Amino acid sequence: MKTIMRRVLPGFGLSLGISVTYLSLLVLIPLAACVVKSLDLSWEEFTRAAWSPRARAAYWLTFECAFIAAVINLALGLVVAWSLVRYRFPLKTLIDALVDVPLALPTAVTGLVYASLYVKDGWLGHFLTPMGVEVAYTKLGIVLVLVFTGFPFVVRSVQPVLAELDADEEEASAVMGASRWVTFRHVILPHLLPPLLSGFTLAFARGVGEYGSVVFISSNMPFKTEIAAVLIVSRLEEFAYREAAAVAVVMLGFSFVLLALISVLERWSQPHVK
């Protein structure tokens, strides 16, 4: 049907031209330039720059924190989405609106505020520090800001699916004597898996790329709290362009893999997610 449309509907050439030109100029050519720059390095130099213990520690930390944060978001997001869909409670509309704040709040503001809240004598820090919980400048801090930035993705993926879930299956399950928990595990959860996973992946991808808020709250120590983006900046400041580009290329590779994963997941959960 669509091939017929090309003959009938106008604007194929124009929209193709605009899309491809813009995509190439803004995204593809610059990214290709980055790859080319890193190819100036010999293979040994490339591995030394992009796969050194320090670089590996940075990738590992980046993915570890993004993963932990996404897992936390999975649980919190499900709880919040469940409450918002199933229960009535005061300030519900406000809470529903506040879920989206992380999407709109600039990352620099997030970092500034979180660092100021969780330092030793910050609003929250002076409760937590005596209990031995240190958030600012630790891995915990990185995870926390990533939980913040990724939080809306899970809630917003799960919410519509949960709202449209059919009551019959649940009723049937209850009639047959299943406990509420068994009903949840075996009847409701299977429906929620695709949106949960797609929310998880989006939150994870966002966490892997996050820079602005992390750089404020992390102590940026090599091997300990230095994320890959900070490593790139740090290499850049040492005039090591090609080495910075090499690390960037590895991150780009990860981005592509993630992207493929997201599109597969989205296709899988298509009927559920807008």
Added chain:
Amino acid sequence: MDESGVSTMGHPCHNRYHGLMFQRLLLIFVGIYLAGATGWVLWSARVREKGTTVNLLNAACDPTRELWREINTRFVEHMERERGESIAIRQSHGGSSSQARAIVDGLDADVATLALWSDTNAIHKAGLIEDGWENHLPNRSLPFVSTIVFVVRKGNPKGIKDWADLARPGVQVITPNPKTSGNGKWSLLAAYGSVVLQGGSDAEGQEYLYKLFAGVPVLDTSARAATMTFSQKKIGDVHLTWENEAYLEVEEAKGALEIVRPPISVVAEPHVAVVTANAKRKGTFAAAEAYMRFAYTREAQDIIARHHYRPTDPEAWEKHKETFGAVEMFDVARLAPGKKGPAEVWAELNRRFFSDGALFDSIYTRLHGGGKAP
């Protein structure tokens, strides 16, 4: 957009005619605004020929924000008064190396006032600063020098007096990352020098640095970020920083912090230079040169001393030296024995301490990267 096109956009307005008018006005406004913004962005991309006002850009390292702000004001007044020239100066601040890299990448700075010889020289190597820049301005292009001192919490609860105290277990040291910050590099060199120039061996110096960095909880990328970590976020027991930065920090903290001067420290030399290629192309060379020379005048040297940098003009130094504490300051060249001239000295220092896989990297590999010895 024609009328029927708009009408389908149905605005929730009782009076259809007014709704249309409103939408149309809104669209026209948005269109004009966008055209204006686009035009402005494109216009701002043109490097303009010299107008009536000479615009200078000073790419400076982090801790000199307040200093240059005051010198700039005086210089602008000075040029207006003496030569009737109108000058505007803009500032860019950041880590020394990051500023140098920005200039190499095309930041249109007329002067570079960075923290390290090697950073300024990197711009020279990119062909933007002329040969022999170091001798182009008086006192090896140093209107002022400084040193690295300690800032501690009120009452010095950890009893920190000398470099050796920094390596004690349980003492947290704040200093920026030596890879990216001039302050960080000077701190590391001062710490190392305090060992090897007082009879210690190279191995002892390295071991000392290892212990010192084991007590560093946060590695900020620039001097000012480290200051904020120590003074505002209240992390750490001692802050290794520029002398001037220490004074400013203590003033701002209003009694919560105090300065401790170690008996020995490094002469920190923040060179200044005119970025010749940029200034000549923009036709601002004369003004840029006058600006840098102004920093050597009595007026500027007084400002410099007031901001707790050590003026290099001998008379100004005599006048103000009482306000500075006594520190035995060593030349960094003594850490690179047998090397002559700043080029060789800095090449050696970078090779041994800062470049990829050198001492600083090996300290961190040993600290966190699986305990391998350097």
Added chain:
Amino acid sequence: MSNESASHGATVPQPAVAVESFQPRSQARKDPAWVQWLLVGITYLVIGLLVAVPLVHVFHQAFSAGIATYFSKLLGDKDTLHAIFLTLMVSPVAVAMNVLFGLAAAWLIARFQFPGRALLISLIDLPMSISPVVAGLVFMLVLGLQSPVGQWLREHGWQIIFAPPGLVLATAFITFPLVARELVPLLEAEGVDEEMAALSLGASGWQMFWRVTLPNLRWGLLYGIILCNARAMGEFGAVHVVSGRISGQTDTLPLRVEKLFQEYDIQGAFAAASVLTLVAILTLIGKALLERKVHKG
């Protein structure tokens, strides 16, 4: 989504009620009271600690020295004012570029079948998963003085990096997919009947676009613009790399926040941050209002 509920609807007596109402329809769907309390409690705690407290903190810090100080910090500081101006110039241009692309891409993807379509769809999402720092780095590599392009630009008197155009490019890169992502599914759902009708009645391609396609997309487009703009105004990482941080010249508002904070001007920093937070809140209000329209239409 509509397919899903419709297919179930055939077997369910009153599907509309189950879908529309957020209330459990029967006892079978009711969770034990303690579970309800627990989950709602967690929701309060999460939203409160994660979102509400930080928001309150921004304004509390900004106004901690009184309203007069707040406004003098904000409006009395030439560089902060310039940062606001710059942000108001840079973001709309970046958003407009992405709107143009979004419309073209949506038309292309939703209306035509062609080789490479799936690839195009994937590539649109690419910038979302790239770290902003990498985005800044690539523009630096392409347009910086180190590259032949940068050399050429300099010789011909253009300054892209460390000037507003560089900021626009970096911002447009980061917010690249946001408009297109909204428009593609909307246009797909819209169907081609109206457009075909317009064409068969003799409308030209542009007439069809202005009178049929665009009006149908208007709320979705506005929604995309609002989200895109919020991200554009708040962009930090990519802009940080390409800005050069010249006070009063290339500092956008988020960069200004960082700079003020580092100059001991905590109140100034939070005052600037409060402006950005206000933009974020307005965005969310706009988004909530539009969501109703989009879902109705």
